[in-house]
Amino acid sequence: MYRFLLSGKWLGWFLLVCLLAAVCSALGMWQLDRREAVRADIGVVEDNYDADPRAYDPTLFTRYDPATEWQPVTLTGTYDAAEQRVVRNRPLNGRPGYEVLVPLRLSDGTAVAVNRGWLPIGNDEAGHPDSVPAPPEGEVEVTARIRPSEPAVERGAPDGQLASIDLAAYAAELDYPLATGSYGVMAAESPSAAEVPQPLAVPERSEGTHLSYAMQWFAFGVLLFVGLGYAAYQEAQNRRWAAAGLDRDDDGDGMHSAVPRARPKPQRARRRPTQEEEEDAILDAQEDFDAR
Template sequence: MVLAAACTALGLWQLDRRDQAAATVSTVQANYDREPIAYDPSLFDTYEESREWMPVEMTGTYDSANQRIVRNRPLNGRPGYEVLVPLRLQDGTAVVINRGWLPIGNREAGHPDEVPQAPEGEVTVTARIRPGEPVLNRSAPEGQLASIDLAGYGAQLDYPMHAAAYGLLASESPAPATTPVAPAKPAIDLGPHLSYSMQWFAFGVLLFVGFGYAVRQQYRLDHEDELDAPAPVRTRRRPSSEEEEDAILDARGL
């Protein structure tokens, strides 16, 4: 029963993971390809899951002097980095823009070979809302970050920066000659969680079937001599002479 309860708990856990995947897929489908909305400070001051992947259009200037490289960011199985640049807006605040991915370099360990320059002057950016990341307990070289820790990044700047969410670049105008690699659209896939949950539930049922079979086999082993012994043969007793005479008289009605 303990093992069956564990299988049931694992099955429910897989169903919960499927519900989370379904919520993520629903958010991507609702927001990713919609028309960009105008910038509003509240979009980046507080993060709401219902607004993730929503494209936002904003105008400002890139602060390339405070550009940062985020370490350990794989893409399609390849190790690399992501490029973050603050976009200073007309209201005096800034939104961090993730301009894309770069592969690891060959010339210097721990650094990309080349980082495409962000456009200079005023630029109109369309970026999708993404949540900030937690602090990681590991260091990073000068000019790099271990994660997209927006509060820690903002502490390195001398102007206010939104610290709840950042923008994942979708387009820039004017567009530069070269840009980092843009990430692909998130996969619309619920994963194998439903089939995994059904497997765990089936394992829980099969535990009782297997236990019952084992009990039956053990019973047969414990009572093997009794089960294999031949059944006793019942013999019929020959009637006595007096019984035969009584039977004849009874037949004649005497």
């Protein structure tokens, strides 16, 4: 009864379902991979964010190591306020704004970029914050968490601003060496300035919805085969009813039942009268007329 599944039509449906199920499976695995990447990032945050500060090592900033991201580092140097930059398009908690980037010049003649925090958009001049707090003067001790340099973006920025924290582009504007692998997000500074930008948000430690999305994709793949199996079952039922002389009848309540088909009664062909019968009919009619 299920030999129809070997027909070209049903084999085509089966191959299509297999293809779609493979796509669903791939999307589910992609979501699981994203979840693992997020969990790895969360692990780095949990290991490093609240760790004890490490002593400054140039290699922490000249090249980026993902294992050291968010690791606090203690640096001692002098802020170069003249080379301070405002980084554009840096939202915080859904609010548009800027971040303040300042080179911290170290005793070895090199510098590390320090992100001192966030500023809201200004009301006085479009595209600029109303004011940028100045960093403290003289030698300071800064505790900053390591963050990677960002890629360049295809948009410009006014003088004194950066489109992204592209450290290589920032270093090209300075006349002294700036580490281009990583920068530091300020956690504390001593002495502190009278006014400081708003601290940046603590990184999220949520896995998000990747696991639930993965389960949904896997469920879609299974349901495709369930739907194909149900369609094959219905086709087999229809063929079985047709072979038994039954038909599906909808009784109005949404349920279908098998009922016998009403077979039309054969109609008898009309016979033409013979010549003798025609002559007898004529004579009978003549006798009736004479009798009147």
